[in-house]
Amino acid sequence: xxxxxxxxxxxxxxxxxxxxxxxxxxxxxxxxxxxxxxxxxxxxxxxxxxxxxxxxxxxxxxxxxxxxxxxxxxxxxxxxxxxxxxxxxxxxxxxxxxxxxxxxxxxxxxxxxxxxxxxxxxxxxxxxxxxxxxxxxxxxxxxxxxxxxxxxxxxxxxxxxxxxxxxxxxxxxxxxxxxxxxxxxxxxxxxxxxxxxxxxxxxxxxxxxxxxxxxxxxxxxxxxxxxxxxxxxxxxxxxxxxxxxxxxxxxxxxxxxxxxxxxxxxxxxxxxxxxxxxxxxxxxxxxxxxxxxxxxxxxxxxxxxxxxxxxxxxxxxxxxxxxxxxxxxxxxxxxxxxxxxxxxxxxxxxxxxxxxxxxxxxxxxxxxxxxxxxxxxxxxxxxxxxxxxxxxxxxxxxxxxxxxxxxxxxxxxxxxxxxxxxxxxxxxxxxxxxxxxxxxxxxxxxxxxxxxxxxxxxxxxxxxxxxxxxxxxxxxxxxxxxxxxxxxxxxxxxxxxxxxx
Amino acid sequence: xxxxxxxxxxxxxxxxxxxxxxxxxxxxxxxxxxxxxxxxxxxxxxxxxxxxxxxxxxxxxxxxxxxxxxxxxxxxxxxxxxxxxxxxxxxxxxxxxxxxxxxxxxxxxxxxxxxxxxxxxxxxxxxxxxxxxxxxxxxxxxxxxxxxxxxxxxxxxxxxxxxxxxxxxxxxxxxxxxxxxxxxxxxxxxxxxxxxxxxxxxxxxxxxxxxxxxxxxxxxxxxxxxxxxxxxxxxxxxxxxxxxxxxxxxxxxxxxxxxxxxxxxxxxxxxxxxxxxxxxxxxxxxxxxxxxxxxxxxxxxxxxxxxxxxxxxxxxxxxxxxxxxxxxxxxxxxxxxxxxxxxxxxxxxxxxxxxxxxxxxxxxxxxxxx
Numbered sequence: 001x002x003x004x005x006x007x008x009x010x011x012x013x014x015x016x017x018x019x020x021x022x023x024x025x026x027x028x029x030x031x032x033x034x035x036x037x038x039x040x041x042x043x044x045x046x047x048x049x050x051x052x053x054x055x056x057x058x059x060x061x062x063x064x065x066x067x068x069x070x071x072x073x074x075x076x077x078x079x080x081x082x083x084x085x086x087x088x089x090x091x092x093x094x095x096x097x098x099x100x101x102x103x104x105x106x107x108x109x110x111x112x113x114x115x116x117x118x119x120x121x122x123x124x125x126x127x128x129x130x131x132x133x134x135x136x137x138x139x140x141x142x143x144x145x146x147x148x149x150x151x152x153x154x155x156x157x158x159x160x161x162x163x164x165x166x167x168x169x170x171x172x173x174x175x176x177x178x179x180x181x182x183x184x185x186x187x188x189x190x191x192x193x194x195x196x197x198x199x200x201x202x203x204x205x206x207x208x209x210x211x212x213x214x215x216x217x218x219x220x221x222x223x224x225x226x227x228x229x230x231x232x233x234x235x236x237x238x239x240x241x242x243x244x245x246x247x248x249x250x251x252x253x254x255x256x257x258x259x260x261x262x263x264x265x266x267x268x269x270x271x272x273x274x275x276x277x278x279x280x281x282x283x284x285x286x287x288x289x290x291x292x293x294x295x296x297x298x299x300x301x302x303x304x305x306x307x308x309x310x311x312x313x314x315x316x317x318x319x320x321x322x323x324x325x326x327x328x329x330x331x332x333x334x335x336x337x338x339x340x341x342x343x344x345x346x347x348x349x350x351x352x353x354x355x356x357x358x359x360x361x362x363x364x365x366x367x368x369x370x371x372x373x374x375x376x377x378x379x380x381x382x383x384x385x386x387x388x389x390x391x392x393x394x395x396x397x398x399x400x401x402x403x404x405x406x407x408x409x410x411x412x413x414x415x416x417x418x419x420x421x422x423x424x425x426x427x428x429x430x431x432x433x434x435x436x437x438x439x440x441x442x443x444x445x446x447x448x449x450x451x452x453x454x455x456x457x458x459x460x461x462x463x464x465x466x467x468x469x470x471x472x473x474x475x476x477x478x479x480x481x482x483x484x485x486x487x488x489x490x491x492x493x494x495x496x497x498x499x500x501x
Numbered sequence: 502x503x504x505x506x507x508x509x510x511x512x513x514x515x516x517x518x519x520x521x522x523x524x525x526x527x528x529x530x531x532x533x534x535x536x537x538x539x540x541x542x543x544x545x546x547x548x549x550x551x552x553x554x555x556x557x558x559x560x561x562x563x564x565x566x567x568x569x570x571x572x573x574x575x576x577x578x579x580x581x582x583x584x585x586x587x588x589x590x591x592x593x594x595x596x597x598x599x600x601x602x603x604x605x606x607x608x609x610x611x612x613x614x615x616x617x618x619x620x621x622x623x624x625x626x627x628x629x630x631x632x633x634x635x636x637x638x639x640x641x642x643x644x645x646x647x648x649x650x651x652x653x654x655x656x657x658x659x660x661x662x663x664x665x666x667x668x669x670x671x672x673x674x675x676x677x678x679x680x681x682x683x684x685x686x687x688x689x690x691x692x693x694x695x696x697x698x699x700x701x702x703x704x705x706x707x708x709x710x711x712x713x714x715x716x717x718x719x720x721x722x723x724x725x726x727x728x729x730x731x732x733x734x735x736x737x738x739x740x741x742x743x744x745x746x747x748x749x750x751x752x753x754x755x756x757x758x759x760x761x762x763x764x765x766x767x768x769x770x771x772x773x774x775x776x777x778x779x780x781x782x783x784x785x786x787x788x789x790x791x792x793x794x795x796x797x798x799x800x801x802x803x804x805x806x807x808x809x810x811x812x813x814x815x816x817x818x819x820x821x822x823x824x825x826x827x828x829x830x831x832x833x834x835x836x837x838x839x840x841x842x843x844x845x846x847x848x849x850x851x852x853x854x855x856x857x858x859x860x861x862x863x864x865x866x867x868x869x870x871x
Contacts, residue, residue: 093732095799105741
């Protein structure tokens with residue numbers, strides 16, 4: 001039973017315009033195992049899942065379920081074959097009862113057999129120890145229970161393969177434990193579970209095997225007990241430990257001069273993060289690092305007041321201030337370049353000029369607009385200073401390349417003359433030339449006395465620019481590295497939780 | 502059905518907490534009772550004590566009850582249909598013209614159903630399969646129907662017993678209920694006269710439809726799919742509902758009910774005229790909302806809608822009886838209705854907000870991540 005192969009995906013290829021999302025990926029799921037699928041952003045996890053559930057057609061490869069090759073063209077077809085998915089966001093109807101959510105869309109009779117539904121649903125919930133009642137409205141259950149109801153539905157549909165796509169993201173510890181015991185139970189009944197998550201601790205708590213993907217390629221399949229967390233992290237990031245130990249760091253380890261702190265936060269917490277303490281000194285480049293979803297962006301969003309701040313003390317220049325909204329942060333000299341520039345950054349249909357003066361205009365107040373001449377002068381200055389490649393000031397930002405869009409947003413914040421600039425993934429998805437330019441600019445700004453916090457998925461980049469790194473894992477700060485500690489293996493060791501120490 | 506969950510997790514009898522939709526329904530009922538009691542206290546001498554006043558409210562509003570049911574269905578799926586008032590006018594006037602020219606009753610009924618169905622199918626198709634905003638489509642349908650009304654006849658058509666004797670007999674047929682009658686002292690002789698309570702045939706039609714719709718919403722697969730689609734369209738799709746077909750059906754039913762309401766309207770008035778039922782779609786929407794149907798979809802029931810109609814009608818009666826600003830009654834009626842609707846919607850959202858908060862706490866859950 002233990003080793004019987006349930007699902008085998010071989011030679012799976014999937015190409016999107018310009019990107020090879022999956023190249024010759026193998027994946028094997030055995031009966032009665034919990035198999036974690038791991039990888040950083042863009043590794044191809046979700047593409048693989050979507051190929052399996054029929055959301056995307058595959059370009060090449062075979063999917064063999066129970067020894068038979070199957071073709072899947074839609075999620076409902078996948079369901080009929082016994083492949084069910086439970087997504088991070090609940091895909092049930094909160095205004096219906098629990099029982100209805102389990103059976104709706106599957107009944108063939110025109111009249112709803114309420115009695116049977118309620119009875120069967122209660123039996124099912126009981127057998128899976130899910131603390132919900134059939135007649136309860138789904139919306140009155142906690143999120144964890146709603147998720148479990150979704151799993152109950154899948155179980156009742158005789159699923160053989162259960163895919164859990166980031167099911168624990170919005171659950172607290174207790175709820176996660178409830179979910180895990182349900183998963184273990186299903187595992188004993190012979191269901192194969194694919195568990196996609198970015199919480200490392202959870203992978204070790206519940207999974208039997210781990211498959212790691214990176215850049216659309218298979219890195220390998222491992223038994224969980226044979227793969228220490230440190231190795232897992234290095235496999236996900238693509239750096240072998242042996243080669244790591246002595247990579248020298250590009251920038252000079254600037255002497256740790258005592259500099260006055262610009263920003264200090266004590267137990268700062270928002271809806272999205274656990275409380276953390278942090279300080280940034282004048283002229284210092286700090287960085288938040290960690291795997292995707294470790295909470296690094298959420299931390300800086302809390303600093304800027306972009307998420308609802310729920311507690312903690314903040315001091316700027318030693319003076320206690322309240323920053324709960326972005327405008328208050330701006331008033332205190334903080335600028336923030338958001339992670340997702342399409343969504344939070346540029347206003348695509350406005351001109352380069354209007355995008356540049358936007359933040360500064362907000363600071364000044366909308367009732368004192370800049371004159372045309374002033375705006376043009378500002379725009380000119382920064383287009384030159386940052387070498388933004390644009391046809392004219394009037395070009396809509398949306399038509400610029402990604403790197404130049406990023407520079408426009410950078411210009412927007414520099415124009416407010418911030419004393420503290422937070423850059424969240426400023427170099428993602430832009431060409432290498434612009435990347436180095438931005439890195440150089442960051443260092444130059446710091447030299448001129450600006451406080452900078454820098455976030456990037458690329459560790460090399462962080463090492464080149466930052467003189468102090470805050471390391472995060474699973475929404476907690478797990479370490480702070482400075483000076484000699486700033487190298488890749490140390491970072492990974494800290495992420496993996498100080499194993500092998 | 503027993504309330505006990507045999508050997509369930511809790512192990513003991515447990516009643517489900519009252520759902521938001523039920524709560525809103527009870528509020529609608531409570532408001533009706535309050536309004537009516539207030540009316541009896543203030544204007545008891547002007548007829549509110551007589552059961553006939555209540556019966557007349559049904560007589561007057563049979564058509565509204567039917568279209569309000571239609572709107573409730575559409576709104577449960579998260580849509581809207583503002584063409585119903587114009588469709589009623591079209592059906593009334595078309596059937597009136599046909600009957601006046603010596604047509605058969607059963608043919609005129611088929612005509613009514615046909616017109617309603619045609620509008621329902623046409624609008625439903627555009628909305629569900631071509632995914633056009635329901636508001637826009639039914640707005641277009643409203644103009645189309647109103648335009649067709651004047652094509653049929655520019656003037657009102659009153660049915661006479663010479664031209665359509667059978668129809669007039671049906672129209673004038675009254676169901677008398679002695680138990681709901683009342684005695685009056687009339688004339689110089691102070692004779693005691695007993696008048697039984699009377700109901701029109703239209704009320705029977707309306708109540709049958711109300712019951713049928715209630716059963717459909719509660720007991721049938723289609724009915725439950727209406728709720729699922731309105732609750733979360735994406736989820737409904739993932740759960741295996743044919744969302745497009747479900748929405749299509751909602752508009753077909755809505756059109757069909759509008760057709761029936763049109764015929765009922767003609768039966769009540771005995772005449773068709775181009776401006777009739779103007780704004781009835783708005784009364785229907787208001788009734789649904791007062792009865793606890795949510796414009797955002799997924800929540801609502803037709804009994805609440807019935808009380809919504811009765812609430813509106815009671816306000817209308819109170820304003821008429823009280824004689825505030827004679828000659829400008831329409832204003833007061835509209836102002837009161839508007840005010841009440843506003844209060845009701847604010848109340849709805851406050852209740853849902855408060856309950857949402859406490860519900861979270863009870864579930865022992867930290868705030869959801871968005």
